[in-house]
Amino acid sequence: MKTNAHVLAVMTCSLLTAPLAIADDAAPVKSASVDLNGDGKPEAVSIQFDAPKNEFVLKAGGATLRGPGDDNEPAGVFIVDLDSRDSRKELVVRTGQTDYDQRSFIYGFDGKALKLLGTVPALTEARGNGIILSDSWQGFWNRRDKYVLDAKTGKVSEVPQDLYAVGVEATVKQSFPLARSRTDKKVVATLAQGSTIQVLAASPSSRKGEGYLYLVKSSTGLLGWATAKDLMEKTGGLPLAG
Template sequence: MKTSLLAVLSSAVLFAGAPASAQNSEFVKSAQVDLDGDGKPEAVSLTPGKDGKFTLKVGGATLNGDASGNEVPGFQVVDLDTGDKWKELLVQTLGEMDDGHRYFVYGYDGKAVKLLGDVHALTEAKGNGIVLVDRWMGFWQKRDKYTLDRKAWKLVHVPQELYAVTYAPGEEVTATVKKSFPLTQSRTGSAVVATTAQGTKVKVLAASVPAKGEVLYLVRSSTGLVGWVPGNVLVESTDGLPLAG
């Protein structure tokens, strides 16, 4: 189960419910496709360079990209919003480690190639202008939401105060306490709401992921009390977390 999940998160691009043309296409170096909806296909080509640099050409427009040393195997044509006339280009880049993989999303307005954004993966894109992106966080999937802002020609990240902690869709994360640890009432305070008992089960409900610093986890104890614990304490004090990667 862990192997297949990591493979999906690190290298596969899924389009659940997407048009068949997007679902079945492969990453290529060249194609003829109508990206701006004028009824005339553009010649699209990608030429990898040194150190992760690449050149993307659409019709008469050229854009120079930089994948920061990653390999650039090719691009895929996708349709993030079937309600508008445009289609998008997804350029795949592969790092040495799974966490280094990136996907650059480009649009073409008929005159210029524009970077809409870059993400770790496109886990789900149903053609409604919403993109869901999963990233492996050691023992759970962090799911982010992006929306396509066509006026700004950007993929806009939709922030979440907390992230649901699941190993896979519908699979909760539980662990056994091997060393007792406290659960605090808040993320910033030190007041203790409960102390977990050795040998009992705990369930990891949610995560607070700051831009910098320690990830904090909202945990439910065997007695049903809920509180916060730093990520390093949770990992070091429990057995059974589905650690991988």
């Protein structure tokens, strides 16, 4: 089924402007009282910004921790429940001002100290099942990464993907070839000018500075790999935004 380009553009803009969807759309707070370690006693939680040092100051109970501010004051701290099977809650501090520099720092509290559990580009979704979904904009598509919270170690780690889903359409303005594989440059198809292609998936290139290689489906149903340079310079209609 073909996707209307206008719809894709609207979806893209919605993605860029949508609020952070974590813990059932919880909002960041400057201060709160919450039981973080599951002992039945709430801890006083607060966050401040030390502008001269460009650091945020996070407090929970009697513990204090400083983190990098990335040149902007965090809106607050998110209180999330990454795994509803335990009795703990986690704290998330989001820094950065764009999709390219944003980071979400995830902290746990053991009753004595705040500990960094992990860092993700953006904590887009966490619904209490130990899984974190993280979105980051890549120019004309959204990269979605998966992270999991290890119940034993208490650490957040990435689940590697060989390919990232893209799912956009474009029109060929200037003919260019598709390679047989990511490592074999032999031509499997040459895209005809004026034809419509589907960019199905992306894979980080092993070549420095090349960004991604893209798995493309031609109008004749053939699959091959294209460079980001060819897609950006020789096609039209990509849902560019940001």
